[in-house]
Amino acid sequence: MNAPGVDISQPPLPLRRRLVELLLGGGLLASAASFLYPILRYIVPPPSADLGGDTVVAGKVGDLKPNSGRIFRFGSKPGLLVFTADREYRALSATCTHLDCTVQYRDDLHQVWCACHNGIYDLNGRNVSGPPPRPLESYEVHVQGDEIVVTRRQKA
Amino acid sequence: MRLATHVRDWLDERFGWDELTHFLRKKTVPVHRYSYWYFLGGMTLFLFLVQVLTGILLLLYYRPTANEAFESVQYVMTRVPFGWLIRSVHSWAANLMILFAFAHMFSVLFLRAYRKPRELTWVSGMVLLLLAMGFGFSGYLLPWNTLAFFATKVGTDIVRQVPVVGHWLMIFLRGGEEVTGATLSRFFGLHVAVLPGITTMLLLVHLLLVQRFGISVPPGEEAAWRARPPEKREMPFFPNFLLRELMAWYVALGVLGALAALAPWELGTKADAFAPAPAGIKPEWYFLWMFQTLKLIPAKLGPLDGEMVGVLAFGVAGLLWLLLPFFDRGDGRNARWIAGAGVFALVYMASMSVYGYLAP
Numbered sequence: 001m002n003a004p005g006v007d008i009s010q011p012p013l014p015l016r017r018r019l020v021e022l023l024l025g026g027g028l029l030a031s032a033a034s035f036l037y038p039i040l041r042y043i044v045p046p047p048s049a050d051l052g053g054d055t056v057v058a059g060k061v062g063d064l065k066p067n068s069g070r071i072f073r074f075g076s077k078p079g080l081l082v083f084t085a086d087r088e089y090r091a092l093s094a095t096c097t098h099l100d101c102t103v104q105y106r107d108d109l110h111q112v113w114c115a116c117h118n119g120i121y122d123l124n125g126r127n128v129s130g131p132p133p134r135p136l137e138s139y140e141v142h143v144q145g146d147e148i149v150v151t152r153r154q155k156a
Numbered sequence: 157m158r159l160a161t162h163v164r165d166w167l168d169e170r171f172g173w174d175e176l177t178h179f180l181r182k183k184t185v186p187v188h189r190y191s192y193w194y195f196l197g198g199m200t201l202f203l204f205l206v207q208v209l210t211g212i213l214l215l216l217y218y219r220p221t222a223n224e225a226f227e228s229v230q231y232v233m234t235r236v237p238f239g240w241l242i243r244s245v246h247s248w249a250a251n252l253m254i255l256f257a258f259a260h261m262f263s264v265l266f267l268r269a270y271r272k273p274r275e276l277t278w279v280s281g282m283v284l285l286l287l288a289m290g291f292g293f294s295g296y297l298l299p300w301n302t303l304a305f306f307a308t309k310v311g312t313d314i315v316r317q318v319p320v321v322g323h324w325l326m327i328f329l330r331g332g333e334e335v336t337g338a339t340l341s342r343f344f345g346l347h348v349a350v351l352p353g354i355t356t357m358l359l360l361v362h363l364l365l366v367q368r369f370g371i372s373v374p375p376g377e378e379a380a381w382r383a384r385p386p387e388k389r390e391m392p393f394f395p396n397f398l399l400r401e402l403m404a405w406y407v408a409l410g411v412l413g414a415l416a417a418l419a420p421w422e423l424g425t426k427a428d429a430f431a432p433a434p435a436g437i438k439p440e441w442y443f444l445w446m447f448q449t450l451k452l453i454p455a456k457l458g459p460l461d462g463e464m465v466g467v468l469a470f471g472v473a474g475l476l477w478l479l480l481p482f483f484d485r486g487d488g489r490n491a492r493w494i495a496g497a498g499v500f501a502l503v504y505m506a507s508m509s510v511y512g513y514l515a516p
Contacts, residue, residue, distance in 0.1 A: 031406075035409065038237075038238035038241050038242070039213065039238075039242075041237040041238050042213055042216075042236060042237055042238045042239060042241075042242055043213070043216065044237070045216075045217075045236065046235050046236055046237065
């Protein structure tokens, strides 16, 4: 038994035979796809609900000394709250825009620093030096009573 | 096709591809009226492969701790797209794999395929069957539901009946005196690392032995072929038999999908160590005949514990079964004896299972 199509001296296959092969092959391909599709869908995890919303209490007044910073939870991601030497609150996303490390406030530089690849941002979140390609997202800070409230800026 | 030829030539030049695949081309499968039994081993292998694939997929979401295991399986069943399908196929294929392994064993027994020189093929196959039951037992606990919890308590307590080392064995299995999260960790490790490792190696040995000795022909057919050589018929393994086998696997995959869709595996309620066992609790069907036997043995047999005698008897019977080929000296009397033992075992297991299923 020769495999069809190998010997070119053979006459072309009759149309009915080609149709049967097409249906058989198509059916096999379709069923293979129906086995693979659930597996591919299964591998992609369902989206997790982002808890926290757009406003969060990042801390209490007096927790931070001037010229210091700390990480707080903003939903499921870290945020960085800085109390500047000028006694002003700043809040930024703490996730470095370069490769996802978490940044920290450097009181010697008065700047935000990423330890992974020596990226530096200023206190407005602008990427000043090092590899970061984009600025950090900056948040609004309000002091309400003794609570420091951080809010995501509304997109204009 | 030009590319395929190139790749083949490239491999052939380096590895001697033709030499490596030579065995595939010369391998043949005997054709006679019992040929259909040859599909059972391949089907068991296919179901094992399904278990490996779906098991790896389940590992993506499963968390093996007492606090999270049940919830993570629940998450797979309710939230992950097609998670119910993957888990149900894993459970159904597990049961079918055990079923086919048993059917394969009995077909080998009755067709006397265990005869010289295939004694070690039988032994490796028997150990593989025990490993498959170990997979079933260890995997059953992993969803951490009520049934699994009590099944594991009973199963590991039966191990305690083994003389001398029983208590130590139970502690080893449970990771302590009780069934706890520590047991879950152990069973998880056994189920996804230890057993797969051993099984894969032994499976390779088993397949190599089958390859080395060729496929057995039942004695009756062999005699007929010897008497009238023109009646001898064989088909090439590749591609003729393999294509038939692939077709059977394809049907099996369809059956698995249908079973999973029509009867998704239940999860039950989360295990609670301080809740009473549910009424009518029974082990999985392939342990039921042993469970029922132990129930029937009286608590005391003279000075001995009934349970201990039962466990010992199962151990001895299992060992004799493992060594069965060595009792067949090739004469008719031994063979009839072994066939009789096979019939007895089959009838005993079937009737005990039915009794266990119907008994309150």
